[in-house]
Amino acid sequence: MHPTRELDDLIHQRVRLGILAVLQEVERADFATLADLLGLTPGNLSRNLTVLEEHGYVVIEKTFEGRRPRTWVQATGGGRAALDQEVRALRSLLDRLEGRAETGDAGRRRADGGSTLPATN
Amino acid sequence: MAVVDAQAARTALTGVEDLRRTTRARLFALWCPMVVFGAAMLGAGVGGLAFGPSALALLQISASILAAVIVMVFYRRRGMRIGLRRRSWPFAAVSAVGFALSFSAAALVPTHPADVGPWLGATVACLAFAALQRSGVVALWAVAIGGIAAAFSALAPTAPVGALTSVEGGIALASGTALLVLVRWRA
Numbered sequence: 001m002h003p004t005r006e007l008d009d010l011i012h013q014r015v016r017l018g019i020l021a022v023l024q025e026v027e028r029a030d031f032a033t034l035a036d037l038l039g040l041t042p043g044n045l046s047r048n049l050t051v052l053e054e055h056g057y058v059v060i061e062k063t064f065e066g067r068r069p070r071t072w073v074q075a076t077g078g079g080r081a082a083l084d085q086e087v088r089a090l091r092s093l094l095d096r097l098e099g100r101a102e103t104g105d106a107g108r109r110r111a112d113g114g115s116t117l118p119a120t121n
Numbered sequence: 122m123a124v125v126d127a128q129a130a131r132t133a134l135t136g137v138e139d140l141r142r143t144t145r146a147r148l149f150a151l152w153c154p155m156v157v158f159g160a161a162m163l164g165a166g167v168g169g170l171a172f173g174p175s176a177l178a179l180l181q182i183s184a185s186i187l188a189a190v191i192v193m194v195f196y197r198r199r200g201m202r203i204g205l206r207r208r209s210w211p212f213a214a215v216s217a218v219g220f221a222l223s224f225s226a227a228a229l230v231p232t233h234p235a236d237v238g239p240w241l242g243a244t245v246a247c248l249a250f251a252a253l254q255r256s257g258v259v260a261l262w263a264v265a266i267g268g269i270a271a272a273f274s275a276l277a278p279t280a281p282v283g284a285l286t287s288v289e290g291g292i293a294l295a296s297g298t299a300l301l302v303l304v305r306w307r308a
Contacts, residue, residue, distance in 0.1 A: 014136065021137040025144040030204025037143060065201075072206075087137060090130045097127035 006089035008082050010055055015040065015048045020083040023058065023075035031071035049073060057082055148205055151258060152304060154192045155297025161188040162290030166236075169283025174235060177283045178227065181239060185223075189216050211253055219246025233278035236285045240270035265292075 011017050018038045022029055029037075035045045052058045057079035061072045075083075161184035169177025193209055200206035223242030230238045247263030250256075266289060273285045 014133075017133060017137060018140050021140040022144050025141050025207070026148070026205045027208045028206050033204030037140065037147075083137075087134065090134050094127055094130040094134065097130065 006085065006092070008086050008089075010051070011057070011082055011086055015044065016052060017083070017086065019045075019048060019052060019073075020057065020075055020079055020086075023073060024080060024083055028061075028072045028074040031073060034073060052079065144205065145255065147203060148200075148207055149254070149256065150196070150199060150304075151256075151262070152297045152301035153195050154188075155262070155293045155300060157188045157191050157195075157297075158185070159290050159292070159294030159297050161185065162286050163294055164290070166283045166285070166287030166290050169236070169286060170281055171283075174282045177236060177286065181236075181286065182224070185220060189220075212250070215246060215249045215253060219243065219249070222246060232274060234273065234280045234285055235282045237270050237274045240266060240285065240289060244270070262293075262296075 011020060015038065019034065022034060022037050031042070031045065031049075034040075035042055038045065040048075049058060049060060053060050056076055059074045059076055061074070063070050063072065162181070165177060165180035165184045168180040193213065196207070196212075197209065219242065222245055223239040226238035226242040227236070230241070232238045232241075244263050244267035247259060247266055251260035251263055269289055269292065270285060273280065273288070277284070
């Protein structure tokens with residue numbers, strides 16, 4: 001199967017991939033910290049988190065610390081597996097593309113070398 | 122974002138790896154275990170030098186358990202403060218195995234001086250922590266702990282029991298304090 005078929009359309013974009021990358025390293029992350037790490041506005045982060053939550057990739061928990069509301073985000077097992085799969089697919093795609101580029105280069109080198117060989121009758 | 126070429130795939134992978142590294146860096150506070158375990162081991166070592174090998178064993182056990190609890194509470198509170206909480210059970214599991222290994226080494230492996238064994242166990246535990254955190258600095262610390270213990274065994278086998286523990290503790294305490302000063306200064 002071609003590696004592009006293994007890419008997950010839902011997380012195959014910078015922000016959602018970034019959210020799952022941060023959450024992969026921790027048990028849970030605070031909404032504000034996540035926005036800061038990813039350089040996103042709260043609105044943008046919120047929209048993307050909602051999509052991930054709807055698909056079961058993250059769990060959002062709203063708590064209170066004293067009177068202060070705090071939102072924690074946690075990747076589910078499915079979310080962690082999806083990121084692992086996406087990284088594997090990207091690596092596989094990269095290997096394939098670079099392998100093809102090398103083959104192309106080698107082909108060109110062979111063609112160049114061939115042109116310098118003495119002509120035979 | 123559709124990956125259509127090698128450059129786009131590479132950018133996506135680099136972005137993921139950078140974010141994971143940045144997150145790990147935010148979680149990182151090596152100065153705390155170095156200072157806490159350093160102070161605990163320095164105290165235990167000095168106690169061992171003053172009151173003998175049985176006192177050293179008792180002090181090392183109680184000080185290590187107390188230090189482990191302090192470090193875990195520190196990381197938990199820090200996680201709440203910085204908004205990144207990590208799973209504590211893998212660290213608790215490695216600590217428990219590390220303690221078991223150190224105490225077994227102390228009881229079963231005859232070394233000169235006698236407190237080399239636990240430090241070899243501690244080296245293995247630190248290497249496990251380094252793997253868990255994917256941290257080269259922690260791995261370096263583990264190598265330093267093992268190196269000091271091996272050097273002590275080779276160069277000062279007749280040193281009194283507690284001397285190595287005092288040296289290891291003192292070095293960890295000094296390095297941890299220096300690291301804390303550096304972190305605060307850079308912030």
